[in-house]
Amino acid sequence: MTRTPYVAGNWKMHGTRRKAAALARAVAAAQGDTTARRCTVFPTFVHLDIVRRNLRDSTVRLGAQNCHPEPEGAYTGEISAPMLRDVGVESVLVGHSERRHLFGERDAFLADKLQAVLETGLEAVFCVGETLEERESGRTFAVLERQLGALRRVAPDQAGRLVVAYEPVWAIGTGRTATPAQAQEAHAEVRRLAGAILGADAAATLPLLYGGSVKPGNAPDLLAQDDVDGLLVGGASLDGDSFADILGAAAP
Ligand code: 13P
Numbered sequence: 001m002t003r004t005p006y007v008a009g010n011w012k013m014h015g016t017r018r019k020a021a022a023l024a025r026a027v028a029a030a031q032g033d034t035t036a037r038r039c040t041v042f043p044t045f046v047h048l049d050i051v052r053r054n055l056r057d058s059t060v061r062l063g064a065q066n067c068h069p070e071p072e073g074a075y076t077g078e079i080s081a082p083m084l085r086d087v088g089v090e091s092v093l094v095g096h097s098e099r100r101h102l103f104g105e106r107d108a109f110l111a112d113k114l115q116a117v118l119e120t121g122l123e124a125v126f127c128v129g130e131t132l133e134e135r136e137s138g139r140t141f142a143v144l145e146r147q148l149g150a151l152r153r154v155a156p157d158q159a160g161r162l163v164v165a166y167e168p169v170w171a172i173g174t175g176r177t178a179t180p181a182q183a184q185e186a187h188a189e190v191r192r193l194a195g196a197i198l199g200a201d202a203a204a205t206l207p208l209l210y211g212g213s214v215k216p217g218n219a220p221d222l223l224a225q226d227d228v229d230g231l232l233v234g235g236a237s238l239d240g241d242s243f244a245d246i247l248g249a250a251a252p
Helices: 017-031 045-055 081-086 097-102 107-119 132-136 140-153 156-161 180-198 200-205 219-223 240-250
Strands: 006-010 038-042 060-064 091-094 123-128 162-166 208-211 230-233
Touching: 006 208, 006 240, 017 038, 017 045, 017 060, 017 240, 038 091, 045 060, 060 123, 081 107, 091 107, 107 123, 107 140, 107 156, 123 140, 132 140, 140 162, 140 180, 156 162, 156 200, 162 180, 180 200, 180 208, 180 219, 219 230, 219 240, 230 240
Parallel strands: 006 038, 006 230, 038 060, 060 091, 091 123, 123 162, 162 208, 208 230
Antiparallel strands: none
């Protein structure tokens, strides 16, 4: 089964218009028009438009970091999936650990968001991962199973727009990356759990990204794992040269 390598940059709450535009140009230049690897960047909402314009003719896709499950309504401060589609967004992160842990977003709410993104015709990058305490008490697989329960509402015709990112919370922004073997073990379990819900064919083509302190130096070994199809990069995606090196590791 060949799955196209996929590298995503989650810019989190960083940047100015000027920096976002420059970074978009750097990523676009590094990616060019290749289809040998997929690349999506996730700037802040307020930088979506300037980033879209600076991605120009590259194959880099525009993503958003979050959305609300409802299409519109009295939800002050929120942004819906159809609004994101309207400004050119093609992919949305759902359930990033910072949303789960810093903003208290629970499984049922995230399942609603996942459904909203897929119903809108967008790609969803659904993020899962255990805390250090959950890992050390042997609950990693149980946590992944609970979080992946959101996939039960994914219809067969939506599964092709689903991406799952495994991001162990203890590896995010800590400099402590999962070893390639730890990443592979978790990814194999995510694929098995996804297969139990979506069926074997959908699971075989499901792109699984690893995230958590990915850097140019550790990207090749992570990508060499059978079930690691790509990377969701935080800090290192804010530096054009580092991100270009990671893109190069995914496909020369
Ligand atoms: P870091 O690469 O900074 O650890 O962040 C990972 C992440 O959260 C990507 O979504």
